[in-house]
Amino acid sequence: MKANLQKLIGTAVLGLAMFSQSLPAWAGQQIRPEVAIGPNYAYGSTVGARYSADTQQYIWCQFSPHNGPFVSCWARDKANKFYACFKFDASWATVVKSITDSSLITFGGDAAGSCDRLIVENHSSHLK
Amino acid sequence: MTEQKKGLWQTIAMVSIGLILGVGVFSWMTQLPPLPEQQAHTDPQNDQRLVKLEQAVMALTQAVQSNQAKAAQPEPTKVTAPANSDVSRSDLAQVIREEVRQAMAKESPEAQRAKEEAIAEAKILNSPENKAAYQSASSVVQTAVAAKRWTEEDKETFRTAFGQLTNNQRMELMNVLAPAINNGHVKVEVMGPLF
Numbered sequence: 001m002k003a004n005l006q007k008l009i010g011t012a013v014l015g016l017a018m019f020s021q022s023l024p025a026w027a028g029q030q031i032r033p034e035v036a037i038g039p040n041y042a043y044g045s046t047v048g049a050r051y052s053a054d055t056q057q058y059i060w061c062q063f064s065p066h067n068g069p070f071v072s073c074w075a076r077d078k079a080n081k082f083y084a085c086f087k088f089d090a091s092w093a094t095v096v097k098s099i100t101d102s103s104l105i106t107f108g109g110d111a112a113g114s115c116d117r118l119i120v121e122n123h124s125s126h127l128k
Numbered sequence: 129m130t131e132q133k134k135g136l137w138q139t140i141a142m143v144s145i146g147l148i149l150g151v152g153v154f155s156w157m158t159q160l161p162p163l164p165e166q167q168a169h170t171d172p173q174n175d176q177r178l179v180k181l182e183q184a185v186m187a188l189t190q191a192v193q194s195n196q197a198k199a200a201q202p203e204p205t206k207v208t209a210p211a212n213s214d215v216s217r218s219d220l221a222q223v224i225r226e227e228v229r230q231a232m233a234k235e236s237p238e239a240q241r242a243k244e245e246a247i248a249e250a251k252i253l254n255s256p257e258n259k260a261a262y263q264s265a266s267s268v269v270q271t272a273v274a275a276k277r278w279t280e281e282d283k284e285t286f287r288t289a290f291g292q293l294t295n296n297q298r299m300e301l302m303n304v305l306a307p308a309i310n311n312g313h314v315k316v317e318v319m320g321p322l323f
């Protein structure tokens with residue numbers, strides 16, 4: 001009986017030692033906005049879009065060095081509303097490349113769909 | 129006496145060493161530093177620009193000098209040599225300014241990029257591939273706007289054609305498609321990117 005108890009305690013201690021390091025401490029500020037689309041702009045966090053309850057949302061930007069060079073940004077909200085804008089400017093590539101899974105992306109443009117702003121904010125609060 | 133002599137020699141020796149050191153340090157400090165490595169390898173574009181400018185200035189200077197020499201010769205009908213000389217100088221200054229401005233404008237990175245883009249566009253534009261791609265992409269956009277939907281098939285067709293278009297053609301088509309989608313006139317039926 002005593003031996004079994006010792007085994008049990010030993011196994012429990014071993015288990016704790018093995019798994020305690022992989023348990024994250026979910027603390028800290030959490031701000032993960034979902035995709036929102038307004039007149040000629042869109043914003044949202046990559047995580048907010050990815051983990052939204054619906055299956056519609058996304059937000060992203062792409063840079064094509066060969067076609068243009070061409071930058072385009074796209075977003076779809078939960079109501080299936082869509083916003084896209086584009087820009088032929090290689091200097092925007094740096095901003096697109098800075099997008100990570102902790103990014104809050106805001107982009108907008110004119111009525112013709114030409115981007116005039118792209119803002120990428122990387123913040124711990126946007127992480128899942 | 130011997131001690132005095134010894135002290136005197138010591139003083140002379142010290143002063144001499146001090147002078148030698150002083151002169152040495154002074155000459156070391158005043159000598160010209162060697163040119164930095166970067167200066168030795170100047171930009172070839174700047175070199176060319178400077179050579180062009182130098183040639184232009186030389187030619188203009190010669191022209192002005194020859195005009196002045198002609199004006200200095202006794203010519204009863206021409207008495208405006210000093211005025212001509214002033215005009216020539218201001219002309220020369222104006223020409224130099226213009227040359228410098230043009231050289232700077234021609235060599236700026238933006239101008240270079242614009243030139244390269246224009247050359248690239250000219251190569252693509254109106255090639256058989258470009259004509260076919262433009263026709264295809266334009267047709268897809270027009271059909272989508274008329275049908276009020278952007279389908280997977282449209283996406284694939286547009287994507288294929290997009291690479292063969294010039295930037296102006298891309299912009300022209302995107303200026304039709306993007307507003308139509310953004311204002312909800314065309315419904316997007318594709319998942320992921322539009323093309």
